[in-house]
Amino acid sequence: MSRKKKTHIFENIEVIDAAAKGKSVAKAPDGKVIFLSNAVPGDVVDIKTGRKRKSYYEGKAIKFHQLSNKRTTPVCDYFGVCGGCKWQNMDYKAQLDFKQNEVANNLIRIGHLELPDVTPILGCKDIYFYRNKMEFSFSSSRWLTEDEIKSDIDFSGENACGFHIPGMWDKILNIDKCHLQENPSNDIRNFIRDLANKRGISFYHPRHQVGMLRTLMIRITSIGEIMVVIQFAEHQPDIHQLILDEVLKHFPEITSLQYVVNQKGNDTIYDQEVILYHGRDHIFEKMEDLKFKINAKSFYQTNSAQAYELYKITRDFAGLSGRELVYDLYTGTGTIAQFVAKKAKKVVGVESVPEAIADAKENAKNNQIDNASFFVGDMAKVFTDEFIAKNGTPDVIITDPPRDGMHKKVVEQILKIAPNKIVYVSCNSATQARDLALLNVKYKLTKTQAVDMFPQTHHVENVVLLELR
Numbered sequence: 001m002s003r004k005k006k007t008h009i010f011e012n013i014e015v016i017d018a019a020a021k022g023k024s025v026a027k028a029p030d031g032k033v034i035f036l037s038n039a040v041p042g043d044v045v046d047i048k049t050g051r052k053r054k055s056y057y058e059g060k061a062i063k064f065h066q067l068s069n070k071r072t073t074p075v076c077d078y079f080g081v082c083g084g085c086k087w088q089n090m091d092y093k094a095q096l097d098f099k100q101n102e103v104a105n106n107l108i109r110i111g112h113l114e115l116p117d118v119t120p121i122l123g124c125k126d127i128y129f130y131r132n133k134m135e136f137s138f139s140s141s142r143w144l145t146e147d148e149i150k151s152d153i154d155f156s157g158e159n160a161c162g163f164h165i166p167g168m169w170d171k172i173l174n175i176d177k178c179h180l181q182e183n184p185s186n187d188i189r190n191f192i193r194d195l196a197n198k199r200g201i202s203f204y205h206p207r208h209q210v211g212m213l214r215t216l217m218i219r220i221t222s223i224g225e226i227m228v229v230i231q232f233a234e235h236q237p238d239i240h241q242l243i244l245d246e247v248l249k250h251f252p253e254i255t256s257l258q259y260v261v262n263q264k265g266n267d268t269i270y271d272q273e274v275i276l277y278h279g280r281d282h283i284f285e286k287m288e289d290l291k292f293k294i295n296a297k298s299f300y301q302t303n304s305a306q307a308y309e310l311y312k313i314t315r316d317f318a319g320l321s322g323r324e325l326v327y328d329l330y331t332g333t334g335t336i337a338q339f340v341a342k343k344a345k346k347v348v349g350v351e352s353v354p355e356a357i358a359d360a361k362e363n364a365k366n367n368q369i370d371n372a373s374f375f376v377g378d379m380a381k382v383f384t385d386e387f388i389a390k391n392g393t394p395d396v397i398i399t400d401p402p403r404d405g406m407h408k409k410v411v412e413q414i415l416k417i418a419p420n421k422i423v424y425v426s427c428n429s430a431t432q433a434r435d436l437a438l439l440n441v442k443y444k445l446t447k448t449q450a451v452d453m454f455p456q457t458h459h460v461e462n463v464v465l466l467e468l469r
């Protein structure tokens with residue numbers, strides 16, 4: 001027996017708040033919460049819901065009676081279709097307010113913490129074109145927007161280069177102008193797409209796994225160095241050369257032109273050989289007096305300008321005098337470790353990705369930092385009594401874990417060694433609050449500062465300072 005989806009229509013409902021994952025919230029007449037995918041807090045709407053979950057609904061606004069004064073006109077033609085910038089229809093000031101609130105709510109509700117005076121969230125100067133890295137996909141399986149379907153243009157057989165449609169792994173939305181990365185990013189992507197279309201070079205079909213052009217990664221650093229990595233799916237050197245030569249001819253400013261021939265099932269280049277075609281196999285990013293070498297597989301914070309602000313706050317919170325032993329947990333390529341090294345006696349960085357640690361060591365050497373050591377391993381396994389006996393008990397711990405937060409064992413170990421200060425940088429204030437609740441037995445939350453690294457999205461970073469009670 002098939003179960004019919006039961007939907008509801010609720011009329012004239014005010015959208016009251018922003019919710020996780022870029023959604024917004026309203027309340028149904030029965031008192032349950034409705035999560036909406038297409039409305040802005042302040043809108044008054046009619047809502048059609050999907051099946052009721054246990055304690056809430058999920059739905060869509062189907063009629064707008066009143067538009068919120070927090071609304072703004074999205075700059076991008078693909079808004080609502082492309083999954084990238086879900087908050088583009090919201091004024092930046094409102095975006096910041098919601099981010100700040102989310103962080104405070106998580107610290108209070110999940111962490112059960114008493115908040116110190118909260119400094120206002122630090123917004124970005126550039127709310128568009130702020131990313132230093134973009135990854136685009138080529139596809140012969142193009143997603144057509146409603147406008148494209150309605151238009152007179154015949155798109156049949158058209159190839160696309162752009163982004164995956166949310167929830168559709170095999171469909172690509174063609175992008176002519178993305179507002180996230182500065183030019184020549186858009187020009188390079190469009191040039192390669194048009195060149196391939198003109199020359200009849202095939203685009204990859206994700207389901208059938210055939211076709212030549214697969215992905216394109218573009219990195220542009222704040223000092224203007226450009227890295228382009230083209231991923232091909234077929235081994236045909238003459239076609240690779242044709243494309244690479246043309247790209248270079250039209251964009252001689254490219255610092256590093258590289259390619260990958262990936263014939264396996266998934267797109268990741270991390271297990272693939274990256275072949276240098278022109279220039280260096282790396283580019284440089286600069287921050288203060290530091291230079292960071294970035295290769296095709298390196299991790300680097302994607303918003304360079306705001307990463308600098310985030311690191312300055314982290315360093316300020318650490319309040320170093322030059323005599324401290326500092327641990328930088330989840331150090332990545334050691335950027336925070338190097339950023340604070342001059343103000344510390346010694347810095348110890350720990351990270352699970354071996355290539356990141358290799359980059360960290362090389363960058364530290366190039367930056368003439370000789371008081372930083374880096375270790376590879378899973379934090380829960382590496383950060384042991386033995387490790388601390390060998391490297392010394394830290395005065396300050398800086399920790400910047402991934403979205404899941406810290407492993408319970410890591411939190412327990414921090415409590416055991418009890419450094420004077422902990423600076424916790426987080427990209428997910430919910431898991432940060434969970435971890436802070438555990439640390440609360442010994443530590444007082446004395447500073448908290450949200451930082452927006454990703455305007456037009458719901459993502460927010462939060463830095464806190466904990467001091468031993």
Ligand code: SAH
Nearest residue numbers: 330331332351352353377378379400401402
């Ligand atoms: N602080 C760095 C990177 C932070 S991102 C910067 O600002 O650039 C979080 C890092 O944690 C990533 O580099 C990831 O590889 C690392 N990581 C994730 N899980 C880990 C684990 N279990 N043990 C150690 N490192 C881990």
